[in-house]
Amino acid sequence: MWRRRKLGKKSQPGLEDFRTQRREQETALRKARREQQLISKRLLRDLTDSDGTLEENVHSPFSEQQVLQLVKEIHHGSAEKLKSLIALRHSLRNKDVQLMFVRAEGSMRVLIGLFTCQFANLQMEAVRCLHELSNSDDQVVCKACLPATSYLLTYLSGSSPEFMELCLYTLGNLIVESEDARNQLLLQGIIPAFALCTQSPHVTVLEGIGYALSQLLQAKEASEKIVPIVLQSGLIQDILRLLLCRSEDGFGMMIEFSWCLHYIVSSQVNNILLISQGVLSSLMNLLIKLAGLVTKTSIPGIELLLCPIVRCLGNLLVEDDSSGNKAQIQDGRLLVALFVLLQQFQKEHSFIVKECLWTLNNITADDPVVSSAVLHLNLLPVLLQFFGHTKDVIVLVLTVLCNIADFGPAYCQCLQEKDILSSLTHLLGSEDVLVTIRCLDLMNIFLHYCPEAEKDILVHSVLQIPEMHKDHPEIQQRMEAIQNYCKPMIKDDNEELHP
Structure with a gap:
């Protein structure tokens, strides 16, 4: 700046x-x-294809009559109910079938009924069907899924990581549909539910929370309605804790939560508060650590983590000097880390080069100590x-x-x-x-x-x-x-x- x-x-x-x-x-x-x-929707096809059956239905979608028959079977059937649900889930990959299904009388009521039943196998297939529907780009289809949101939130406290992950990605897909949908989720307590889920020991669940939360934080009304709730919920400390985890399996989760933090910082709701809560110092330490890692070993996809982290720093570092961050910036480690990343990514991933230069611009703009260091360290x-x-x-x-x-x-x-x-x-x-x-x-x-x-x-x-x-x-x-x-x-x- x-x-x-x-x-x-x-x-x-x-x-x-x-x-x-x-x-x-x-x-x-x-x-x-x-x-x-x-903002984008995601479909967990690697999970939904695990049974490997009825794949031909993707290429040969059901007729309206067949869809109505499936609704009847999952409603009144017994032994064949699970098989019918699996067939429905595969057929829902076709846009026309999705519309036919949600327009069929009582179809969503039946599906949500199975989603909330006591049989785990039926519940799993029902949420997979909801997940397929949530990935639709048709507002009619997505709107039909909204009655299930309260149950999706309730089941986030479940014991099955795969089931919780599907609920999270289904919620993430529905979040982007409309402000009305987001308002409904906020009233139903989506932020406290996410905060509770951050205590999960399962990396896949944590990554799902990061995805769904990042969708929510990108809403046009986020700075007025969503970020203030997040700041009051204690989620910031949970995000920092997860960002600083040392598990290699948590790399994807770290990427998701770093983007969440970026959207919170970019909203400019209360960045001074974020700095007082240790966000700036934590991100600086993380960036310094990552800069050291990239010089020693190749980490596939690390640029996807570096981008939001450097962006967060770049935005936080333009806050008023009264925030007390000046001494942290002037210790020289951040400067060296930025130059390490500039050299590491100069031949590829030019977006990282631009992010580092943007942050370098911000820390040299009003600080003769940092500017002197650039000259005297021969940078x-x-x-x-x-x-x-x-x-x-x-x-x-x-x-x-x-x-x-x-x-x-x-x-x-x-x-x-x-x-x-x-x-x-x-x-x-x-x-x-x-x-x-x-x-x-x-x-x-x-x-x-x-x-x-x-x-x-x-x-x-x-x-x-x-x-x-x-x-x-x-x-x-x-x-x-x-x-x-x-x-x-x-x-x-x-x-x-x-x-």
Whole structure:
């Protein structure tokens, strides 16, 4: 985050204007990032296919008459009831059959009746049928499942991990359907039920809770209706406990809960409270640990865990310094961890590179200690190698360099010693407007704090901007500022040439 800093009396008026523009652009980007959603439905087909029977019904869906016959059999049948349920479950993989079933008179009442009966095998098949229906993208089908939600929540205290997992993923699928469905679940106590489930010893159940909770936390009304309840429920401490578990089997569960935490932080309901509850320090320690692991061993899919963790840190670190996190940031371990991840994932998983640079941007924006550490630990070459990366990455690197340079002459001098201006000259030919703007921002900072940089700028012909950019208003503003800095030198040169 580019944050306002008080400049001395010699401040060039244009610098504050440019900072304001950068801050507005980053605010818009942060809003867009918060609104990105991963809402999706999941179907536990690996479980539902375990019996391996009647698979042909997926390809040969039942007719309406056959569906009605199945409803009749599961309602009145006895010995064949389980077989009929299995046949129904397979046929429900067809969208047309789903609609035919929910529209059949009394069908859902019969199915829910079997779901709540005392026979475990019938209950299991009934919840598998509900799970198939919950995966539908038809609101009519999903709405028909809502009468089962209170029972789904009740059975989360059951003893069968497989049964509980199916209930959780069915709830997760139904959560995304409508605000009315979510309101119903909130009234039925879904948050306390999830909190209770986090005590389960079964990793599959915990992963299911993480999935369902993440669906709930992405709702448009989450910040007003859902996150406050989560904060009051004690779930945050449970999430932290599960995130810090050392079980290799819990990797998927950790990914789910890290996204839950990301959505809670992004809601900005009460991030100061989260910091006071140890979320920031716990995530920092976890990231430092993971950064150490990736240098020693290959962990498939670890980038899926790193992404939400780094995002959480990036958002929490822009909170007011009064939250007391400054000392934690300045101990250097977080900085080193971010650079380790930048190097590890520079060739693949560029989204991790961008997340790390975003967080680096936030911790250098208003902290000369961290910015000094980047220079004195010789971490600058790692940043400069990303000038050959994608335009989004280049913009983030340039923004970090602006943060560092803005602390004054000594910082600018260190950057100049790494031949930054020469690199900027090449980037000015970029077709991307924002890359050009960031280059000019950095040049203006150099010229303000280090007037001797004028000669280097003129030697490298950095005033030559591609024609396609010259009419852009923000580029024009920055070019005028640079020309104002350089006018005295240009005048002196002209007087030497024409005495």
